[in-house]
Amino acid sequence: MKERNPWHTPLTIIIAVIGVIAIVALVTIAVLQNKPLIPKYKYGIVLDAGSSHTAMYIYEWPAEKDNNTGRVEQTHCCKVSGSGISDYASDPKLAGESLKACMRDAERFVPSERHEETPLYLGATAGMRLLNIKDSAASDRVFQAVSESLQKSPFSFQGARILSGQEEGAFGWVTVNYLDDRLEQGLETTGALDLGGASTQISFISDSFDGSESPSNYVAFRLYGNDYNLYTHSFLCYGKDQALRMALAHQTQSGPGSIVDPCFNNGYSAVKNYSVLYESPCVSGRKPSSAPQTFTHTGKGNFYECQEVVKSIFNFTECKYSQCSFNGIFQPTLQGTYGAFSAYYFVMKFLNLTDTSVPLQSVKEALARLCATPFDTLKKQHPEVKLKFLNEYCFSGTYIFTLLTEGYNFTSRTFSDIKFIKKIKGSDAGWTLGYMLNLTNMIPAEAPDTPLLPHAGYVSVITVIALVLFVLFILSLRPLWPRCSQKPQIV
């Protein structure tokens, strides 16, 4: 007679089946219960109304992770065509009109069910600061017009305002460090250097700075449980367009109808309007009384002479603090690494000096070569580059070099701590992301509680425990197991 398999008793089969079903159910429930929900995103829109142009940034983050770090990303950027909103002072309606194409873009990029709840901010920087100084009623009219235009969008418009220089610097610093995941992890932070068209910002943490020497340069943050004493300063008029105006104003002081400029390449020549040059508050008041209507601006391309012109727009002598950058502004000792973006990046990119950390001497040599190149040759070498930018690279490069070394006191040793960047992990470096994170309370002051185990670890532990319990259960039923050694009795 064939021997019966002792496992094939109804009891053991039932126990095994129930056990397997229980394990499958346990693991399935664990997986489904804890699986991150299908990503449902939320959105925020910030319009950066700069002096030279306006750009719209759309940010997104997983809806269930409002309070977590490193999760907000830029998904889209739209460059508003035309100039900055401050240039529409004489026809403010057009400033509002100019934003429409990008706002239509936003309607396509943000899912329609999210439109109504998506906050929309407009922040204006140095162009509007200057217009506000020159003609505050005109600046109000521009804000009125852009606000009316943005209110018509389906998004939740939260207002249009001028950022203070301090906010602009501090939010640029937050953006860079947030995108680099330095804030949540409490890592050493990176300084932020932003060069716009009308102002420039420097922001960094220096152990020697606690705000006492110069409170107006001090911003205190508590982020993810860490305290930061940030030094920040915004120099109005020291963006690259206004700096150029100041350099030209300096050279036209003697009043003649022509200037030969070492900061422009040999062969460059243009007729410029005195009144247009002197209309900015950065230079107004300095217009020579005998100035003719126009002057001829020609280039002679010499980096070393250009540096002398550029130096003339800085005041390096006045300082009532222990140490200063320039114009009597306090600056603590430089510390750590720096991310330099906006025009710093555009100009260094043109010079092919963005990929690695660059020795100061190489920048100097590249600039001396660039400035000495005849303008015709330069045009042939770079047919794809817009003439407006090509004209100015010798000046812009020399200005950046002088600002960083003579202005902020970077030396040949510390210069290589600067990285010239445009984006970090797909998001543009700039103040907009930091501004939105702040207004939406997306960075907590204290570190958020984190789960004990990551999701995969949690599922593995549950599975192993379930298996162990099952085996123990089977073993506990041993007394019920049929005895293999017992021969079946033949009656």
Ligand SMILES: O=P(O)(O)OP(=O)(O)OP(=O)(O)OC[C@H]1O[C@@H](n2cnc3c(O)ncnc32)[C@H](O)[C@@H]1O
């Ligand atoms: O911060 P503010 O001062 O308000 O100015 P902005 O926000 O408009 O300034 P950007 O950083 O956009 O640009 C800085 C400057 O760089 C110029 N720029 C933009 N693209 C450039 C390029 O490819 N090459 C050289 N310069 C460029 C631009 O015209 C400005 O003069």
Ligand SMILES: [Ca+2]
């Ligand atoms: Ca800017």
